[in-house]
Amino acid sequence: MNQDDKKIRAAVHRALESSGMSRRNFLRLSGGGALMAGATASGLLISRPARAVPTSAHIVIVGAGAAGLDSASRLSRELDGARITIIDRQEAHYYQPGLTLVASGLWGADKVTDRNARYLPSDVEWIHDMVAEYDPDNNRVVTEDGRTVEYDYLLVTTGLQINYSDIEGMSRDLIGQHGIGCVYDRPDVALATWQAIDRFTTEGGVGLFTRAPGAIKCAGAPLKMTMLTENRLNERGTRDRAEMHYLPPAKSLFSQPDIHDFLTEHLPGRGIQIDWDHPLKAIDPGARTATFATPEGDRTMEYDFIHVVPPMSAPDALRNSPLAAPAESKFAGWLEVDQYELQHLRYANVFGAGDVNGVPIGKTSASVKAQVPVAVENLIQNIQEKENTARYNGYTSCPLITQVGRAILLEFDYDLKMTPSFPIITPYEPRWTSWLMKDYLLLPAYRAMLRGRI
Amino acid sequence: MAFSITGILFVMLEFFRGMLWFLIPLILLDLILLGWYFKRISGRRNKAGLAFKTSIGFGVFAFVITLILLPGSTHATWGDLIGWIDYFSLILVSLGMGAAGAVAIFPVMLHLVGIGPRKEAVQKTQATRPGQTADENAG
Numbered sequence: 001m002n003q004d005d006k007k008i009r010a011a012v013h014r015a016l017e018s019s020g021m022s023r024r025n026f027l028r029l030s031g032g033g034a035l036m037a038g039a040t041a042s043g044l045l046i047s048r049p050a051r052a053v054p055t056s057a058h059i060v061i062v063g064a065g066a067a068g069l070d071s072a073s074r075l076s077r078e079l080d081g082a083r084i085t086i087i088d089r090q091e092a093h094y095y096q097p098g099l100t101l102v103a104s105g106l107w108g109a110d111k112v113t114d115r116n117a118r119y120l121p122s123d124v125e126w127i128h129d130m131v132a133e134y135d136p137d138n139n140r141v142v143t144e145d146g147r148t149v150e151y152d153y154l155l156v157t158t159g160l161q162i163n164y165s166d167i168e169g170m171s172r173d174l175i176g177q178h179g180i181g182c183v184y185d186r187p188d189v190a191l192a193t194w195q196a197i198d199r200f201t202t203e204g205g206v207g208l209f210t211r212a213p214g215a216i217k218c219a220g221a222p223l224k225m226t227m228l229t230e231n232r233l234n235e236r237g238t239r240d241r242a243e244m245h246y247l248p249p250a251k252s253l254f255s256q257p258d259i260h261d262f263l264t265e266h267l268p269g270r271g272i273q274i275d276w277d278h279p280l281k282a283i284d285p286g287a288r289t290a291t292f293a294t295p296e297g298d299r300t301m302e303y304d305f306i307h308v309v310p311p312m313s314a315p316d317a318l319r320n321s322p323l324a325a326p327a328e329s330k331f332a333g334w335l336e337v338d339q340y341e342l343q344h345l346r347y348a349n350v351f352g353a354g355d356v357n358g359v360p361i362g363k364t365s366a367s368v369k370a371q372v373p374v375a376v377e378n379l380i381q382n383i384q385e386k387e388n389t390a391r392y393n394g395y396t397s398c399p400l401i402t403q404v405g406r407a408i409l410l411e412f413d414y415d416l417k418m419t420p421s422f423p424i425i426t427p428y429e430p431r432w433t434s435w436l437m438k439d440y441l442l443l444p445a446y447r448a449m450l451r452g453r454i
Numbered sequence: 455m456a457f458s459i460t461g462i463l464f465v466m467l468e469f470f471r472g473m474l475w476f477l478i479p480l481i482l483l484d485l486i487l488l489g490w491y492f493k494r495i496s497g498r499r500n501k502a503g504l505a506f507k508t509s510i511g512f513g514v515f516a517f518v519i520t521l522i523l524l525p526g527s528t529h530a531t532w533g534d535l536i537g538w539i540d541y542f543s544l545i546l547v548s549l550g551m552g553a554a555g556a557v558a559i560f561p562v563m564l565h566l567v568g569i570g571p572r573k574e575a576v577q578k579t580q581a582t583r584p585g586q587t588a589d590e591n592a593g
């Protein structure tokens with residue numbers, strides 16, 4: 001967009017504001033933005049791809065993680081003349097699917113650490129701040145620094161927050177000390193987790209591997225940490241000195257039934273005891289004990305190493321906003337979107353992608369890859385006042401690492417049906433090929449996704 | 455989830471992006487060597503066939519090395535390869551590395567072994583040794 005274009009748009013914006021008409025209403029009245037874009041200098045001077053949709057809509061993306069960057073790249077390419085703003089204070093970008101490999105001593109932290117700026121298209125305005133308040137009735141958000149940002153369309157991609165405080169006695173600072181690990185945080189925390197696992201797999205003892213109730217991102221990660229630790233004990237010849245427990249909060253190990261069945265045999269086959277119905281309630285780091293709220297009452301267990309998976313929720317700002325699903329919904333607190341169209345159920349100009357969405361499955365970057373094109377396409381359809389055309393089928397994926405060198409490449413959808421991208425790779429047995437893909441190909445695929453290319 | 459050809463190309467681009475500082479000069483060097491070869495070869499006997507065979511030899515070497523080292527480079531052991539798909543993947547990647555190695559070394563080989571003596575010199579030799587054919591000099 002050139003300077004003249006910016007000036008014309010700013011003048012139009014001011015004129016609309018002073019007339020009390022929102023830009024979005026104006027765009028609708030004026031025939032979906034095409035007229036507006038046609039009247040601007042850029043429509044005449046800058047040639048865009050033939051498919052780019054002309055509009056002067058202001059689209060605000062909240063969150064510059066996997067879904068936010070992918071969305072920004074796509075919107076920037078697929079719209080001509082739109083003003084796109086992304087809000088996020090975080091400068092660093094973490095390749096979260098690589099954290100399990102950092103926490104098991106296979107990758108360094110630098111391999112999963114990148115910068116958001118590398119992936120953000122130059123025509124996207126970046127506000128380095130966090131949204132503190134959503135005001136969808138007035139089409140605006142307010143940032144922590146007190147800045148009000150108005151929008152025509154809002155795309156929420158804030159991911160989720162990890163609620164350490166939901167476990168009595170637990171905090172992020174404890175990770176790496178007192179035999180406590182947690183893979184669900186920054187790379188430095190994953191490294192601290194590796195230090196704790198390193199000690200445990202050298203000395204042995206009792207290892208507890210927990211899993212929070214409710215929706216969590218990459219539900220395979222707690223299992224991967226369990227199996228990788230067991231693998232490391234074997235490698236070091238200390239397996240017989242260690243007692244291992246996997247403690248799911250209910251009676252399921254994995255949402256996909258075939259994989260649940262596989263794990264129900266596989267874990268005990270490796271001497272890992274499954275303690276069903278064991279949600280972690282409290283931890284006493286000094287005494288190295290963990291308390292679980294079982295149906296029979298509280299059970300306190302001693303440990304030498306514990307992998308803590310805290311409960312997760314949408315970030316507070318979203319959770320406490322009108323955009324969150326109400327308490328009676330099964331997705332209470334998460335972004336209330338249609339699970340197929342990813343459009344907000346009450347605010348038609350709001351869309352969501354990624355972990356923040358209240359959908360039955362899919363808190364993985366593989367889901368992000370499938371969701372973002374849907375949210376973006378439907379948003380663009382709305383700009384053009386057309387019906388939503390794209391649908392998300394619940395696609396999610398997880399390379400379930402069973403040991404160093406072997407993984408199961410899991411892909412399934414809302415129906416929990418396996419949907420393998422490469423049918424020749426069986427999703428029912430651990431294979432080196434799946435591990436090879438995890439080790440070499442998934443990071444490049446993730447980066448291509450951040451650039452909106454796959 | 456279906457992958458498009460362009461999607462796979464973009465993944466490949468990201469895979470090689472970190473190595474572009476090395477790959478781009480290498481490709482440029484190969485192209486320059488290739489262009490220079492065509493300049494040098496005029497008036498001389500073309501022994502590109504020999505350069506090709508030597509490059510294939512190098513490619514086979516790269517193939518074997520990849521075959522041996524690839525599982526270990528992923529922290530895996532040979533014991534982790536348990537189905538035909540694992541061996542298929544290993545061979546496929548190794549073939550790719552072998553082919554890439556052969557292609558990369560070919561322009562170098564053209565200069566090292568692909569340029570024969572001047573054609574006049576060959577003709578002179580043939581004139582002095584009437585029974586010999588030109589093919590005996592070709593790679």
Ligand SMILES: Cc1cc2nc3c(=O)[nH]c(=O)nc-3n(C[C@H](O)[C@H](O)[C@H](O)COP(=O)(O)OP(=O)(O)OC[C@H]3O[C@@H](n4cnc5c(N)ncnc54)[C@H](O)[C@@H]3O)c2cc1C
Nearest residue numbers: 063065066067096097131158159218354355363364365366
């Ligand atoms: C240990 C681990 C292993 C995983 N393994 C896999 C795997 O193998 N395969 C797979 O597909 N996925 C995996 N995942 C999941 C995957 O990484 C996430 O699902 C994905 O990153 C979600 O993307 P997102 O954009 O929704 O959220 P994120 O990438 O987390 O980004 C959210 C962004 O929003 C910002 N934000 C939050 N609140 C606000 C606010 N109020 N205002 C402004 N910005 C805000 C944050 O700063 C952040 O930058 C794993 C995750 C973890 C932690």
